[in-house]
Amino acid sequence: MNIQMLGTGSAFAKQYYNTNAICFSQGHILMMDCGMTAPLSLHQLGYKFSDIDALLISHIHSDHIGGIEEFAFQMKYVFKKKAKLFIPSPIVDTLWEGSLSGGLKTDEFPTLDDYFDVHLIEVGQQHELIPGLSVEAILTSHIPKKPSYSYFINGSFFYSADMKFDPGLLERLYQRGCTTIFHDCQFIPPGLVHTTLEELQSLPDHLQEMIWLMHYEDNKPEYEGRTGPMRFVEQHQLYNF
Ligand SMILES: Nc1ccn([C@@H]2O[C@@H]3COP(=O)(O)O[C@H]3[C@H]2O)c(=O)n1
Ligand SMILES: [Zn+2]
Numbered sequence: 001m002n003i004q005m006l007g008t009g010s011a012f013a014k015q016y017y018n019t020n021a022i023c024f025s026q027g028h029i030l031m032m033d034c035g036m037t038a039p040l041s042l043h044q045l046g047y048k049f050s051d052i053d054a055l056l057i058s059h060i061h062s063d064h065i066g067g068i069e070e071f072a073f074q075m076k077y078v079f080k081k082k083a084k085l086f087i088p089s090p091i092v093d094t095l096w097e098g099s100l101s102g103g104l105k106t107d108e109f110p111t112l113d114d115y116f117d118v119h120l121i122e123v124g125q126q127h128e129l130i131p132g133l134s135v136e137a138i139l140t141s142h143i144p145k146k147p148s149y150s151y152f153i154n155g156s157f158f159y160s161a162d163m164k165f166d167p168g169l170l171e172r173l174y175q176r177g178c179t180t181i182f183h184d185c186q187f188i189p190p191g192l193v194h195t196t197l198e199e200l201q202s203l204p205d206h207l208q209e210m211i212w213l214m215h216y217e218d219n220k221p222e223y224e225g226r227t228g229p230m231r232f233v234e235q236h237q238l239y240n241f
C-alpha cells in the first residue's frame with residue numbers, strides 16, 4: 001500500500017494542514033478523513049475530488065470532516081457521480097444531523113445517501129474499501145462519549161485516529177503482525193485527548209521503531225532529532241509499506 005499525507009498537523013496547526021491522507025491500491029484511491037484543509041491539499045497535489053473512489057471517516061471533528069461539504073457539492077454538481085463513504089455506524093447520524101445537513105440538506109436531496117454511496121463499518125469486522133485494501137475499525141479513546149475509530153489496514157498498518165495513549169493496543173497489534181504505526185502525537189503534556197510524545201517514548205523499542213508521528217503542532221522543528229527511533233510523517237511525501 002502507498003500512503004501520502006494531505007496534511008500532518010494538529011487541529012490548530014497552521015503550518016502542516018489537517019492530518020488526513022490518501023491511500024493508493026490497485027489503481028484506486030481511498031481518502032482517510034477529509035478535514036478543512038483537504039480540498040486545498042488535494043488541489044496542490046493535482047488531484048480532483050472525482051479521483052477519490054472512497055472516503056473513510058475516523059471521527060466527527062472538523063480537522064477530520066470539515067472538507068466533506070465541498071467534496072459532496074463538487075461530486076454532485078461538478079462531477080455528477082457518487083464516491084463511496086465508509087463510516088462506523090454509531091457516528092453516521094452525527095455526521096449528517098450534526099454537521100453536513102446544515103449545508104447539504106434540501107427538499108430535493110434530504111439524506112446523506114443523496115450525496116454518497118454510504119457503507120457502514122462495524123468494529124472488529126474486515127471491510128474491503130478499495131481493491132486490495134481492507135480495514136478493521138478499532139474504537140479508541142479520544143473525547144469522553146464521542147466515538148473515535150482507528151484503523152488496522154491489511155493486517156499490518158495501524159493508522160491512529162486522534163486517540164489517548166493505549167500501549168496495550170499497540171502491543172496487541174504488534175503480536176498480530178503490525179509492522180507500521182502512524183500515530184497522533186502531542187508535544188506538550190498532558191495528553192487529555194491525544195497521545196503525548198513523552199508517552200510514546202515510554203514504549204519498548206520494538207514498538208517505537210514502527211512508529212511514525214503525525215497530528216503534530218507547529219513547533220515540530222524543535223523536536224526533530226529528539227524522537228529516538230520514531231520518525232515524523234511529512235506532508236505530501238509518498239510512503240510505501
Ligand atoms: N476536551 C477537549 C476537546 C477538544 N480539545 C481540543 O480541540 C481539538 C479538536 O480537534 P482534535 O484534533 O481532536 O484536537 C482537539 C484538542 O486540541 C481539547 O483539547 N480537549
Ligand atoms: Zn484531529
Ligand SMILES: [Zn+2]
Nearest residue numbers: 059061142162
Ligand atoms: Zn479529534
